[in-house]
Amino acid sequence: MWYGSFREQVVNLHNEAERSELSEFLKRQGLLLEADIEYTIALLDGRKIAAVGSLSERVMKCIAVDGEYKNMGLASGIVTNLINEAYARGKTHLFIYTKPENKCIFTELGFYTIAEVPEKSVLMENRSDGIKRYIDEIVNESRTKGDSGAIIVNCNPFTLGHKYLIEYAASQCRYLHVFVLWEEKSCFPAEIRYRLVKEGVRHLSNVILHSGKDYIISNATFPSYFIKTYEQWVETYARLDIEIFAKYIAPALDIRKRFAGEEPYCRVTAVYNEVMQEILPAHGIDVQILPRVGINGKPISASIVRALIRSGTIEKVSGLVPESTYRFLLSSEAEDIIRHIRETDQRH
């Protein structure tokens, strides 16, 4: 048998039968069919699945070749198909998750390793200088190095809770690097979230703002954050994201402390914080998990702000966000966003 004698077929992910057959195949290979998959290609030997691969925006994952069909070049075929599909969708900077034992296959296909969790997963990208370019960018955005701290935020939107966290963190180090998540999976677009953070921390002279882009809690480094349901891979993804932070970002900016808000409600983020506390101290980075600031005993969170907006009681939001955020919410620029929150069930 050779590659040409297999049939290529796009899997219909909305069809129960096809989806569960795919899920079963992946389970046998030790993988999970992840909820954010948008496109799946399968290579079939007659009616039998020989190999599969999937795409979630610019991330290729859930790629597996059945034991019976190894060493036939099927991985190449799957990956070529996924790359072409991603390009057709306008994504050219691609990432891939695979088992470490398959690293050499993908190196041959033009991928470069970013980070690895031994025996579990390795994250690779199709640029030799991808992460390096990002590091150069954030170093350029920073004035100087030395005794720095970091905090990663989504701020959907920026609240008084975030303000308190950042103010406290900034008081604990010489420079505080604030990274704003850059995925467009939140109600508030990345540009807006970044801008509201910028306005909200203007009074802090030692804060340096960056966008997280592809390498800090993105769909590429920690997809679980956006899928939001806990499953066995969350811990592995968290390890990969934190490994990237410890290996590339912290040394480049001389970061010695990392701050995060306590996560009483979301298991995914709670696991992430636990993994941080396990891994970072060994790299010389002190982790501080700060309790959420509250009003009337209830912690201020962006999801409560969104819930208030959804229920139409936007006046109640004024007590939970700084002036700059509230002003934005009342402006005409925020109209589309507010309407979107009110009309949909989007959780974040």
Place this chain on the structure above:
Amino acid sequence: MKIHQTGIAGTLESSDITIHIEANEGKGIWIELKSTVENQFGKQIRYIIKDTLQKQDVTDVFVRAIDKGALDCTIRARVLTALSRAANCSLKLWEVK
């Protein structure tokens, strides 16, 4: 010729080459090559890519190539296809008699 977007052509199969072309304003022709026969033919492959581009009057591009042992004709064909996709126009490839 104006490069508007990233253009790609080719597959990862043996004897083929994948070419990615993107703009590289003011920096000339840069070629990043990964080849299974780098030691034997690396220089030749780079020459073919550059020559094909220069014949199309292209001066500033960043080319990422993943080669799996492609022949010269295959390399030229893939470069031209990727280029036409990146520039979003058809190329003048032969003379009309």
